[in-house]
Amino acid sequence: MRFDTLIIGGGMAGLCAGLRLAEAGQKTLIMASGQSALHFSSGSVDLLEGEGDPYAALPAFLAANPAHPYAKVGTANIAASLADLQRHCAAQGLPLYHEQHNHLRLTPLGTLKATWLSPRSSACIGAAPAPSAIMLATLAGFRDFHPALAAANLARHPRLAHSRLLTGEIDLPQLGTFGRNPHECRSADLARLFDRQDAQGEALLAALAQEIRRLLREHQAPADCQLVLPACLSQGLVGSRLAELEGQCGCTLREVATLPPSLIGMRMQEALTRRFVALGGTFLTSERVLGARVAGDRVIGVHSQNGDDLLFEADHFVLASGSFFSRGLTSRLGGIDEPIFGADVLSLADRDAWAGRRLFGAHPFMGFGVKTDDHLRVLRGGKALANLYGAGSVLAHYDPIAEGSGSGVAVATGWQVAGHILARMGGSPSDSAAHQLAREAS
Ligand SMILES: Cc1cc2nc3c(=O)[nH]c(=O)nc-3n(C[C@H](O)[C@H](O)[C@H](O)COP(=O)(O)OP(=O)(O)OC[C@H]3O[C@@H](n4cnc5c(N)ncnc54)[C@H](O)[C@@H]3O)c2cc1C
Incomplete structure (x- = not known):
């Protein structure tokens, strides 16, 4: 050969x-x-x-x-x-974003790391002022992202001094099956469900959007609130699919890479x-x-x-x-x-x-x-x-x-x-x- x-x-x-x-x-x-x-x-x-x-x-x-x-x-x-x-x-x-200077990428621990190129869906702080509110949310039962810990670390960063940091949990009954074995509830397992292109996959995404709207309402989140989720939703949650979900939720959605396996990578x-x-x-x-x-x-x-x-x-x-x-x-x-x-x-x-x-x-x-x-x-x-x-x-x-x-x-x-x-x-x-x-x- x-x-x-x-x-x-x-x-x-x-x-x-x-x-x-x-x-x-x-x-x-x-x-x-x-x-x-x-x-x-x-x-x-x-x-x-x-x-x-x-x-x-x-x-x-x-x-x-x-x-x-x-x-x-x-x-x-x-x-x-x-x-x-x-x-x-x-x-x-899979467009990649950059600015004149390194931007800051949010890590799952809530620290900010300087980097040059990031997928557009990644949660990042660039030269523009940070949103007035950022909500860090996770899915009930998911073990690889802890919003309260991330928010506590993020709150220490001067760039976030004027942002309200909110935390929340999304509860989707459809993910209840993972309750039997929490070790299965990792990003790749969740992605398999969200990736489904059938009616069940669509219903799951609709339920997710509904839960996000509930969280935003309960926290009286402002219109420019950015919602940050662990990257476990879907391998295909980019481009028009992401834009569609954002439209349904009424907020900007961004992802944070989880502990391995990392869906963004x-x-x-x-x-x-x-x-x-x-x-x-x-x-x-x-x-x-x-x-x-x-x-x-x-x-x-x-x-x-x-x-x-x-x-x-x-x-x-x-x-x-x-x-x-x-x-x-x-x-x-x-x-x-x-x-x-x-x-x-x-x-x-x-x-x-x-x-x-x-x-x-x-x-x-x-x-x-x-x-x-x-x-x-x-x-x-x-x-x-x-x-x-x-x-x-x-x-x-x-x-x-x-x-x-x-x-x-x-x-x-x-x-x-x-x-x-x-x-x-x-x-x-x-x-x-x-x-x-x-x-x-x-
Ligand atoms: C856990 C982790 C997180 C990182 N996070 C970041 C980050 O956030 N940002 C960043 O900029 N960098 C990050 N890096 C560094 C960056 O990802 C790596 O430096 C870069 O991706 C290395 O690419 P590579 O192709 O040289 O090697 P690898 O990505 O290691 O690829 C090596 C390839 O060689 C194959 N291989 C090895 N031996 C053989 C063989 N004998 N025969 C055939 N195939 C073989 C492997 O299977 C693999 O496909 C991270 C690195 C690690 C380990």
Whole structure:
């Protein structure tokens, strides 16, 4: 089986590489062993921590961190990659919102986290004044969002000083079946019910709207009240369906990502996967790559758990297998490995130095990962493999949590390696044409 490019990993980095390659007409295969970090993420794309303009902060950040993956992409390409992501998401009915500065995304604990792009349905505070009232509500029996706790934390934030914070519970008899086993009452379980496209699904949504109206009435909520619900209603509660429900409820509805599984992140995974396939890409799930055949400085092919003796061959390969979380990196007592290619990995010999002393402090292991050259080609034995590129959280030299750069690095490096591959195949739009396209999209 032969492809132009084979991508190992179906998370944000692999998909961003795949979308650019497939759109350019390459025969592209993504092989993914399982779920990605998106299934656990807020669905927002962090670019760089802080409440200001992350692009204004990037030059100083790159000067201070010359080995950072962003430094191998460059500011203009980072912007182009994020605009491209917006374009692909919008094409799938999942518009992403951003402002001149980072906006603040509401977390399930009621804290506000600075981020760059968020799905439009996410509860966020931007530059505009916060609504005069925000009601945080949950569904009776749902265990993964606690409005009173979130409201207590949110009340401490100066941006909410002039907003009335209300809390409430929505009681839907149709969800009573979950009472038998509360462990079943998680966001994905609820979504399955709300996703039904039949009369029962419609009746459930109508009952929900009625309950929301009751809550607003009982709390004498003002007309501009924003209602925030845990993201457990429906995987499809976006676009016209959301607008319809808002019309029935008479208020703005926003969602907050819950504890995993996160429906908002899953929506993004599904939207990007659908888009990749629509552009002609092939996406294989439950397909763990076990090893590779390498000749000299070139990767010839990879073999997988399910493929028996089959060698998946390609001209170019992208390693986007994620960090420890997705087993793109594995940790042993003696060290850190990249299991497929045995790539060079940045780590520390002294295991005691891997983690910091304070749980919420800096942890050196967060910066461990695969080493690459300036073109993001993966190093093995100190030399770059000519046709293997690294992208996303498998890479060394960045700390997604401390920097607030998680998905930003995945998007930017995925997009960038695709550009390198296209340039080598002679099929790339020039960078300036790509930037022009991206500007038009944003
Ligand atoms: C719990 C959690 C929450 C996060 N929340 C946010 C957030 O709110 N905002 C933000 O910006 N960032 C967030 N991040 C960070 C961000 O999501 C990740 O940095 C980014 O999505 C990583 O994407 P990736 O494609 O590099 O890796 P992953 O998403 O980890 O994807 C790796 C892929 O590789 C596959 N894979 C691994 N090994 C193999 C193999 N041998 N063969 C085939 N496939 C393989 C996996 O199945 C998976 O599909 C979060 C991360 C985590 C872990």
